[in-house]
Amino acid sequence: MKDKTWFSSTLLDWNRQSNDRQMPWKGEKDPYLVWLSEIILQQTRVEQGLPYFLRFKEKYPTVKHLAKAPEDDVMRLWQGLGYYSRARNLHHTAKHIASELKGIFPATYHDIVKLKGIGPYTAAAIASFIFGEKQAVVDGNVIRVLARIYGIDLPFDTTEGKKAFSELAQKLISDTHPGEYNQAIMDFGATVCVPANPKCDICPFADKCVAYQENRQEELPVRAKRITKKERFFYYVVLKDNKEIIITKRSANDIWKGLYELPMLESPKAIRKNIGEAVSTFLGKKVKIESYSKPYTQQLTHQTIQSVFIFIDGEDLQNVHIEGAQKVPLKKLPTFAFPKVVHLFLVENSLL
Ligand code: SF4
Known part of the structure; x- marks a missing residue:
């Protein structure tokens, strides 16, 4: 494996020198708002999710405001985003935090991931961005970046593949700047190593990227199952x-x-x-x-x-x-x- 320091320092350098992706929740120190943004952005493009985030933030500025809202109001504000179980879980968890946790958001990955509707990805994002915990995010963007750079052709949607990508991501995360690292790898996957026509000509990993060197960008990552609808x-x-x-x-x-x-x-x-x-x-x-x-x-x-x-x-x-x-x-x-x-x-x- 190419060494960890090379990967994280290349990524952090790229983030500091070339990443100009602006998001209203970047640098946010309130776990509630990071949670809100992450839930809204799951399965949703940023351009589509952004106005929803701003509307939710305005109407429900704290977890207690969201907890008090009637469910129909929350659903109406969510209307058009799809995947409505996200809105129901968001509301359910806000009520749980307000009533059982005195309105205080849990501060560790271990406790955050126990909350309903919060999976490992969102828990890692909140724990690293807000609390500086070393927990790597793993989602489609991260898997694509790692599969291409390291030339991994193990299908990512199998138990073995999921485990391998999670372990590699956890090995690579920066010891000193885990939150910045996680934000950077998400942005890098969303703006440079994109699914179709990745921008290899401006990529700082290109000289060591297996997919680029072997012209396999289209093949990686590999999926085992086709979704039948x-x-x-x-x-x-x-x-x-x-x-x-x-x-x-x-x-x-x-x-x-x-x-x-x-x-x-x-x-x-x-x-x-x-x-x-x-x-x-x-x-x-x-x-x-x-x-x-x-x-x-x-x-x-x-x-x-x-x-x-x-x-x-x-x-x-x-x-x-x-x-x-x-x-x-x-x-x-x-x-x-x-x-x-x-x-x-x-x-x-x-x-x-
Ligand atoms: S060289 Fe291309 S395929 Fe490799 S990481 Fe960079 S953008 Fe992705």
Whole structure:
């Protein structure tokens, strides 16, 4: 292995001389705000996550403010970011810190990683940035950088691969500047050693980087499994009059838990015929379909959601009995958080 000092000093030199990536949470000394930024940025591009971070910081400046907020408000502020379990866990953990830990954020990796919704990556980021603890962050960016520089072709999504990358990252982290090192490797992976067309011509590691020397940047890192996506078919029933509409809250342990939607019939495959019958059975009475929306598709990491919205002819809202349904004034719709497809449908149909 190329020596540790070479790696960390090259990285820290690059950080001090060439890294100009600005983030509002960089240099932040409040663990709550670093935690908030890390949770918002998981699976999210910085440009998309930044306005959310600023809105959360403004509305909930401390963990106690977040702990006191009603869940619906938190979900509404999160709306559009996806991966809603992150918002629920954030809220849950804020309440836990406020009530069980007297509002004081834990100060060690060991204690931080026990909090719900905080995995090893976020715990290492908080522990190193705020408390100067030597815990290496390992995520897709870090794995890509290490796999390329060290020419590691062990699949990173296997138990063996995960262990090997974690051990190597922990060996390489700077003894004296662990927080700066972690921030630097994240920034380096996000701005120089990027997935497609890495900027090898300006890279300080190029003369020793195995991927560059052997022209294998495209091949590394190696993934063992291909993700197969499950397809789901959602049929939403639009039950409304001039003043009110029926909505339901998703409460099962499934995608979009805690968000609102229209009454929905899920089918294991696309319903091509007799959709009127299926909707009548769902509503428990015979209905006549007036029209359908265009199909809406939403890609999630492991699922593809196909949605169609169905308008019912002359519906009388008084006679609708759907479990968990609530009738709300149309003008109140903006106060609820909806999944992206439902939100888009409501906007396109001038309901939001
Ligand atoms: S030389 Fe290219 S592939 Fe190697 S670390 Fe630098 S940017 Fe990444």
